[in-house]
Amino acid sequence: MTPILEARHLSRHFGALRAVDDVSFSLAxxxxxxxxxxxxxxxxxxxxxLMGQLRPTAGTVILDGTDITGKKPRHIWRMGVGRTFQITATYASMTVAENVQVALLSHHRRTFAFLPYATRLYRDEARALLDTVGMADQADRHAAILAYGDLKRLEIAMALAHAPKLLLMDEPTAGMAPRERVALMQLVADIVAERGVSVLFTEHDMDVVFAHAHRIMVLNRGQLIANGAVExxxxxPKVQEVYLGGGTLFSAERAHA
Known part of the structure; x- marks a missing residue:
């Protein structure tokens, strides 16, 4: 099976600092x-x-068999890569549904339609995406008054508007309460299972990681020091030492509690 994403000997140096140093991995x-x-x-x-915001000092990024190294973010996005950020990027003055409609307008290359009648376009598609993330009942609320966890769900719906084959999620549960974190990552896991989307995510909450990841990679000082199944x-031992200072990683019972 062809990987959806491959990084081959990826490096990025800032002067003498090797922020990423010869990292290789693939995502199925x-x-x-x-x-x-x-x-x-x-x-x-x-x-x-991976998303084109930085050009590698060395190495190659392959998306679904195509070399995308050095391509601009908008070109990579058009090729089927979505991204969510640690700080949510939504339009506070718009309703929840309108936020998703804007994403759909962009996907359908109808950005010229940012006119009063644009609110009539792609309503059904927007509602369907909101239903996917459990927010159909909040479609007419303004984004400015949403709880933080709901903003994260809205951002996922907006990312899905482009029908991506790959989602890059940068600390998707940052700033959320523990129960909200588990619920959000369960939503992401359900989307992966139902839509076949591949997801690469960064996360500091080990409960979330151990409960939902299919596989884990560990970076330390720019180098990939471990890559394998959760257990x-x-x-x-190396992960124990460099990531948690020699402490014991959470038990399976706690991770699934």
Whole structure:
């Protein structure tokens, strides 16, 4: 099976600092892959190279068999890559449904339609996407008054408007209460299962990672030090040492509580 995403010997240097240093990995279709590591490990730099915000110093990024190294973010987005950010990016003055409609207008290349009648376009599609993320009943509320967890769900609906084959999610549960984190990542896991979307996400909450990731990669000081199944990563002595200072990773019972 052809990987949906491959990073081959990916590096990014800032002067003498090697923020990402010879990182290689692949992501299978329908896989939920976690990228973890201490602050400053290189996770965001890696994401920015995958999405085109940064050009690699060395290495190659392959999307579904096509070399996308150095392409602009808008071109990569058009090729089927969506991204959500740690800080949500929604339009506070618009309703929930209108936010999704804007994303659909862009997907259908109808940005010229940002006129009063644009609110009549793609209503049914927007409602269907909101139903996917459990927000159909909030379609007519303004984004400005949404709870933070609902804003995260709205951002996922907007990302899905482009029908992506790959989602890059940068700390999707940041700033959320523990129960909200679990619910949001369960939603993402359901989308992966139902739509076959591949997801690469960064996350600091180990409960979330262990409960939902199919596989885990660990970065430290720009280098990939571990890549494997959840239980293998949990027991890896190097991961224990560099990521949690020699402490014991959470038990399976706690991760699934």
């Amino acid at each position: 279709p329908g896989e939920l892959l976690a990228l973890i590591g201490p602050n400053g490990a290189g996770k965001s730099t890696c994401f920015n190279m 293998a990563i949990r027991a890896d």
